[in-house]
Amino acid sequence: MDIKSPLPFETSDKAHANLFNRMVNTLVENDNVLSQQIEGITNETLFILKGDQAIQDGSVSGEEYPIGITFMDIGQANDTGYPTRYGFVKNEKISNFRFVQYYYGTGNEAGNYFDSTGIWCRHWWTGSGWTDWHKLSGFLHTNIGTTGKQLLTKAEYQKVLFNRKIKDSHNNFDIKNNRFICPENGMYSVNAGVYIESFQRYANFELSIYLNGIRYKNIAHHRQRPESPSDTGILNTGLYGAANVPANKGDYLEIYIYANYEGDVSRYVSDKSGWFNYFDIMEIGGRNFPRV
Template sequence: MAYEAKTDWLPDDPINEDDVNRWEKGIEEAHKGLAAHKNDMNNPHKVTKEQLDLGNVDNVQQAAKKDFDLHNQDQERHVTNEERAKWNGAQLSKMTKDDGSILINIGQGYDFHSVAIGQKKTFTFYMSSDAINAPPQAVRGIYLCSSSTSGEAMAMAADGGFWRKSLVNGTWSDWIKYETEEGSIERLAVHTDNKDIHVTKSDKDKWNAAQLSKITNDVGGVSFAVNEGEDMLQAIINRGRSMGTFYANGKAVNSPSTASTRGFYQMTSQSSDGKGSYGWVYAMDYRNNVFTNYWDGNTVGWQGWKKIETETASQEKADKALSDAKAFVQENFTNQKLTVLTGTNAIQDARTSGESYPLGLTLMDIGQGNTTGYPLRYGIVKNEKYNNSRFTQYFYGTGNESGTYIDSTGVWVRHWWSGSGWTPWEKISGFAHTNVGTTGKQLLIKGEQQKVRFNRKIKDSHNAFDVTNNRFICPNSGMFLVNAGLYIENVQRYANYEMEIYLNGKIYKNIAHYRNSPANPSDTTQFNVGVYGAATVPANAGDYIEIYLYVGYDGDVQRYITDNSGWYNYFDITEMGGRNYPRF
């Protein structure tokens, strides 16, 4: 029963035993309630952090000081400065993504070598088979980087194939595939089952019945010998279908030589009597003579021994044949129709009638300084006269390729017709050719037709180009092919360039023409112009050929022929034919 307080006491109210017991019981209940309240740790008064001025304190359990001191002294759980030096130099880059997947995808068109060197670290990768420097199948793997010039790649394909590739001193190896145990067993099984590469018992049975004959005996000597009186060729036939070597005594029947021989033979097919049907034999005696023979058992039999000549023997026969031919000519032919005409018999005047020449073949020397109508002033003439209507004359220039005789070579021909006389000389060899260039820049005068100063000889077969007058002087009458080219400094203004061939100081042909009128004229915009052309020119000996250029342009900027070499500025002349045919 709960304590009930008396609150209406009067000064003269008596205190009895029940009052004292009630007071003791109330004190006892108060002590019990205080003890219960003291032991209640669940905040019975609902006191808050803010009421205690602890609003900034986190709601976490606080350790006791002794526990905190114990933790503070635990060196296994704490990081030291020494450990931080170690860790700062350790692996900091990722080998995989945060979710553990591979770090780099190397697809089509990407180069594995470039990716590996460029990463400068170890990484995992996926690589498709169409990437550059990839193995022939898609793989996943890891690249272990040692340095920018060293590393190792290892990769695995979906079928279990393992690949490896190395970078050593900046040089990549090929991808090397390592076989699994299962793959090796499977490949061995395929090899074992391949009947095409293994020998079977049936194969051995065939071979045991195949070619067993020896082409030599066991010590390496000939397979058989033919002694004196024995038939050498019949002994070979009797061996049937076989091949071998032999020795034959010089006195053996049907031997190719009186000296002993050694040789080689082969017989094919086999007749019903077991003998060879076709074959051949090669034999050599100790005198170094070589012989061959052929056997046709169905028709002619042995065709007979044929001796094969050595180079020395063939040359001896050729020399003897030449000696015999010379002796035959000297014995059966005279020099009556092949005569060197000298003295008064030599015809020095080229205008002499063809009927005055003797019949047959005659030679004449044309002396120095002849001006009677021969192609050159000296040389040799050959006359081939069958009769007065069949007469051909050749002139051979006998100069050399040096000094003043450089233009005295070549061959000309003409014919004699009894009704019309001599035809003109026509050159048939020794044609002239010249290649000339320019030196330095050449000023082009506006509005004038001016000769181009070609003055640098590159090649001149007959010394026919005069660099002082910039002209080619024709050494002979004939047809000449002329090529010319000029490279001109120019600006973006109206320009007109015409290049002509001049013959003997007069225009012969216009071979090139350049004209340009730009929409946006400019004196500062520069560009070069090439003018090139070619034509054939018929000319007589002594005629001269030159190149002229007409120059027209707007403005005051001067034009020049550039100082380029001979592949830009050139004057080429080639003698094409040996006669300047007349005009009709």
């Protein structure tokens, strides 16, 4: 950029004219220096950290990052501490006490790799270090049904055998063990339902979400005592409910049912379709805050 010098100011008052002209010349010189610096800067040299400057290990202290807005490419096929194996990072740092880092997945969904799409962020503060990654987009959705009938053992809690994938966006449902495995820390919305083949007898049914093998929340409860008991009169029952479950990476969620009833005629989870028997999980948040 060519910066032209203005014509000198002339007046009969030489002292004031010289003072004004010196000030103008200083401004022009500063503009020329700034112009040369700007011309030598490109987006790549200003923002992108390459080679040894790119921090591939996500556990490195936030104090190792430069001040300003910087970008880094993350491209290692191993566990680097970033949310996915491939993506890029944007750092926004004012100081060691004001630093937020964003991670962007590659967005490669070839072959249904939807887990490579998403945005995460975390914060650095010198006194406490990195926060957990907080997921902002790219949430998963899983919907699982059943196949065939399932015998309900009287007066016992037993796992509902969800084993038919209807949707499993990020491939996190373990069909063999009838459980959902959480891919990362966060909040999960769980909806579940079963349709029970029952009769006109006293019965007590409960449906619960189990977290890591321990009952976390009871989401449905039905008790019946018909006036005219019968082991042949049909009185089928649906149990449906929902709850939010905070969980960590590697935790697993299952649905359990309790069935107690009078008489000797067995009860079953029916072989109804996914409209009646379902285990539906939606990821709704990217942090699992500690309990009080």
